[in-house]
Amino acid sequence: MNTVNSVLLASHGTEGAMAAEQMAIKMCNAQDAGLHHLIVVPTLWAGMTGDDWLNNGSTRNTFRRYLESTLEKEVDEHIARVKQLAEENGLAYTNEIVIGEPDECLLKTTEKQQYELVVVGSPRPKGITGLRSRMMTQPVSRSLQTPVLMVPYPHD
Amino acid sequence: MVYTQKSPALFIIGVIMLAIWYTADSGMLAGYLEHLAHGKKYKYGAELTTIPLYFGLVAAVVGLWQWFGTHTKGNLDYYSSTIAGGMFILLIAMLVRWFIAPEIAGISISMGKVGDTGKYIHKLLGLNYIVIGIVTGLIIVNVFKIPGWAENGVRLSRLGLKTGVILLGTLYSAAELKNLGGLSIVMIGFFVLGSVGMVLWIGARRNIPNSMGGVLSAGMGVCGVSATVAAAPVVQAKSVEIAYTIGTILLWGVGCMFVFPVVGQVLDMSYVQFGAWAGTGILNSAQVAGAALAFQPDGIETLKVAEIFNITRVLVLPIIVLWLAVWYVQREGEGTQKVNVAEVVFQKFPVFVLGFILLFALSSTGVFAPAQHYKGKYFDNTKVKPEKMLTAEKKSTLQAEIDKIQRADRKAAVQRLIENGKIMSIEDDTTVRGLINAKVLSKKSNKILKGAHKAVRHTAKKIKAFRDWITWLFAFGLVGLGMQITIKSMKQAGGQPAVIGGIVGLTKAVLSLIVVMMLIETKI
Numbered sequence: 001m002n003t004v005n006s007v008l009l010a011s012h013g014t015e016g017a018m019a020a021e022q023m024a025i026k027m028c029n030a031q032d033a034g035l036h037h038l039i040v041v042p043t044l045w046a047g048m049t050g051d052d053w054l055n056n057g058s059t060r061n062t063f064r065r066y067l068e069s070t071l072e073k074e075v076d077e078h079i080a081r082v083k084q085l086a087e088e089n090g091l092a093y094t095n096e097i098v099i100g101e102p103d104e105c106l107l108k109t110t111e112k113q114q115y116e117l118v119v120v121g122s123p124r125p126k127g128i129t130g131l132r133s134r135m136m137t138q139p140v141s142r143s144l145q146t147p148v149l150m151v152p153y154p155h156d
Numbered sequence: 157m158v159y160t161q162k163s164p165a166l167f168i169i170g171v172i173m174l175a176i177w178y179t180a181d182s183g184m185l186a187g188y189l190e191h192l193a194h195g196k197k198y199k200y201g202a203e204l205t206t207i208p209l210y211f212g213l214v215a216a217v218v219g220l221w222q223w224f225g226t227h228t229k230g231n232l233d234y235y236s237s238t239i240a241g242g243m244f245i246l247l248i249a250m251l252v253r254w255f256i257a258p259e260i261a262g263i264s265i266s267m268g269k270v271g272d273t274g275k276y277i278h279k280l281l282g283l284n285y286i287v288i289g290i291v292t293g294l295i296i297v298n299v300f301k302i303p304g305w306a307e308n309g310v311r312l313s314r315l316g317l318k319t320g321v322i323l324l325g326t327l328y329s330a331a332e333l334k335n336l337g338g339l340s341i342v343m344i345g346f347f348v349l350g351s352v353g354m355v356l357w358i359g360a361r362r363n364i365p366n367s368m369g370g371v372l373s374a375g376m377g378v379c380g381v382s383a384t385v386a387a388a389p390v391v392q393a394k395s396v397e398i399a400y401t402i403g404t405i406l407l408w409g410v411g412c413m414f415v416f417p418v419v420g421q422v423l424d425m426s427y428v429q430f431g432a433w434a435g436t437g438i439l440n441s442a443q444v445a446g447a448a449l450a451f452q453p454d455g456i457e458t459l460k461v462a463e464i465f466n467i468t469r470v471l472v473l474p475i476i477v478l479w480l481a482v483w484y485v486q487r488e489g490e491g492t493q494k495v496n497v498a499e500v501v502f503q504k505f506p507v508f509v510l511g512f513i514l515l516f517a518l519s520s521t522g523v524f525a526p527a528q529h530y531k532g533k534y535f536d537n538t539k540v541k542p543e544k545m546l547t548a549e550k551k552s553t554l555q556a557e558i559d560k561i562q563r564a565d566r567k568a569a570v571q572r573l574i575e576n577g578k579i580m581s582i583e584d585d586t587t588v589r590g591l592i593n594a595k596v597l598s599k600k601s602n603k604i605l606k607g608a609h610k611a612v613r614h615t616a617k618k619i620k621a622f623r624d625w626i627t628w629l630f631a632f633g634l635v636g637l638g639m640q641i642t643i644k645s646m647k648q649a650g651g652q653p654a655v656i657g658g659i660v661g662l663t664k665a666v667l668s669l670i671v672v673m674m675l676i677e678t679k680i
Contacts (some may be wrong), residue, residue: 040193047642050381050406051442053314053633054470058503059386066389067398074395131399132647 004088005031008115008146009082010038010135016121016153017078024119025085033116034092037082038109039075040102042133075107103137110146118148125153159237160227161305166240169247173212176250180204192258194265199454200254207628208250215243226456234308241302245316245636248296249289253631256292257285257643275421282417282450286634290413290446293638296526302639313636317445318508320629322465325515326524326622327456333516336428336461339676340468343436347668348472351660352377358482358659364652366487368397370480372404372653376660378476379407380440381471386477386504391484402658403648406641409440411667416451423673426593427457431673434458435465437665442637445630456623457593467509474504524618544611545577550604557597566591570605579612 009024028035048067049060052104079095086093098105110118124130138151169284179185180201189198218239227233264278273280296302328336352373359369370391375384381402417440420430434447448462473634478500546554551574561567569587572580579585579664591597592605615623649657669671 026255042644044399044642044644044648045395047640047645048402049385049640050645051409051440051637051640052380052382052385053317053637054379054382054441054466054473055385055504056507062389062503063385070395070398071169071592115359129396129400129651131396132650 006034006036006115007031008036008038008109008118010040010102010109010118010120011078016124016130017153018121018153020119020121020151021082021085023149025082025089025091027117027119027149028086028091034094035082035086036113036115036130037079037093037095038106039078039095039097039101040105040135041071041075041097042102042131043100044131044133045071053101101133102133105139106135106140107143110144112114118144118146120148120150122150122153128153158227158229158233159308160222161235161237161240162223162227163305164219164223165303165305165447166215166222166243169240169243170212170214170219172247173208173215173243176254177205177208177212181209185453192255192262193388194258194262196482198258202648204254206679211243211246215239220232238309238312241306242307242312242632244303244309245293245313245632245639248292249285249628249631251286252289252292252635257283257288257457260288265389273422278322280418280421282414282421282447282453284450284453286446286449286453286631287417289631289635293635294641294643295409297639297641298643310636310639313633313639315633316629316636317442317633318511320507321463321467322511322515323622323626324456324460324517324627325512326619327460328464328516328519330520332460333464336464337468340433340435340465343432343668343671344465344468344472347436347664348377348469348476350377351664352476352479354660355656359652362652362656364656365394365397366484367391368395368400368653370484371397372387372401372656374476374480375401375405376439376657376664378473380409380443382441382470383473383476386473387480390477390481390545392488397653399645399648400651400653401657403646403650404653405439407646407649408657408661409438409443410641410646412438412661413443413446413450416665418449419669420451424595425451426595426676427452427455428461428593429620429672429676431458431461432676433669435462435469436668436672439661439664441466441469442634446634449627449630449634456626459626467506467512470506471509473506473543474501477504519546524616524622541611544607546604546608547574550607551577554597554601554604557601559583560596561591562596566596572607573605579608585609585613 007024007028009020011020024035027033047069049063050058055063075097079097083093083095096109098109100108105152106118106120123134123136136148141148173250180189181204184202189201189204218236222236222240227236251310260283261276261278264276264283267277268539269275269464270277270280355373356369364372371384371388371393374387374391377383384398384401384405387393388401393401416430416434419425420433425433430451434444434451438444438447444462444466445459448458452458474642478497481500497540508554508555554570554574558567558570561570565587569579569584570591572584573588588605588609592602592609595602597605
């Protein structure tokens, strides 16, 4: 197996991402590689006030602030969890939070900087709670120049 | 930040509007308009030669300034940045109302009537300018994306709908408001509380978290996305719970907007029946207005009924939010925020409803319509032109069908109409309108009754102008709201909320249909 110096862990808060985090840490540990953590906040949240028109501006602002703070909290928890795992294993850890389409953001990040391996979670099985927003789409698998490790969803 | 974008877009929109006006006004479009009229008189001739001229001039002048002018941050910049998006929505509404919808109607007419329904497919499916406008908005946001220069203005569509509701206040009589208000309080009270309770009950049995139960019950019970937006922070819903709930509601709402008018046409529902059913059974308030206008695109009687239900729902919203807040605190105990009753009521109170009430009060004083309009000026025999009186042939048509009428007051009013050749009193006029709207008699007889009504009662000019403005404001608002419904949001529908939402939404739609068909028989 080739040596891996840098691993990109791409996730956007889904359950499957947890398994990918563990695997990325294992891979980095085995190869003594650095871990860059890409967290994508999907643009679908921009449409979450939908076609609401009955509320006044104050209620909508309260909702937006609440949603932003909820997402921020979830992202912070997510980062803290991976950071702690990386620190426990003595790995170099960096992170990046971006807003956009998960697949497009993944491509942009790999174009911006070269990684030897991309680790992502696998799609959520039916019946499992989570967002419908995929990181690994057809365009990504066609365009991505970096090997991808898709970690199976934890079924236990 | 400077919001106004240096873009030629607004200027181009202005030029397109002016081109529409010029080609229509100069007669260049005459042949095409004749084609769109399908053998009748083209309905929107007057609009085509005025509206695009005024708005086109504004768009072209402001567009030039936006394109070449210097913009600095401030209030003027912020408000000016909304004009391009607003004009964009308006242009789409114009194109759909004047050209696309009539074109689709023409295709539908050429295909003939559907089976034994006696209706053309576009009538049956409610494919009018409102529905097509919303669909166009949906296509634009999901396929092409809203251009950056239009983003701020697209949000203006909410203002259009609220202004439409406020102006709607001018069109109700005290009796209508009393009757519809009473009906809506009973229906909304029962179905809102029923569906909120049902979601919480099913949610408890399916072990969903309290936060999800809370946010879902508000959305399913009260007024869809608006209620979800209001309730989510109060019950501390998680992001994925919000996504599930809003996705489910949007999917249901858009589906209902297409299905309800078809069911209404198939069941031959009256305006009050449909307005009450849509106002109760459709989860999302925007789609209530859409369905009402889809059911009756060339009149606003259905919209008047549906909006009373919408207003009742939004007035119930602060109460439901309070209830859920208290319920959530009781369930979750420590770690939850205390509920400030006054703050919740103040923040959630729909201020635009005060505008509606104010306009209704002003209208009741006769500011917008001459007092004699309501006092029955035209019931005087000397004011009705002889050619407006019923002919012997029309009298015999009505006489032949009079036994179809079961209600004594209606039968008596028609009998008096036949005897006198005209409607003799306001009371008879109201009764005859109810009979027309109940569709008890044949189309031919109903046409005669409509003529008799028009002969004695005319819409005041200002009221007619309000009707036209209201139609445009709702068209503008709904096209703009269509541009805010993303497929990405709808795709989030799933999980327990989709299951519970499906059960409760379907139950509410079916039960409210049964109640409406059993208890309501006339129109306003």
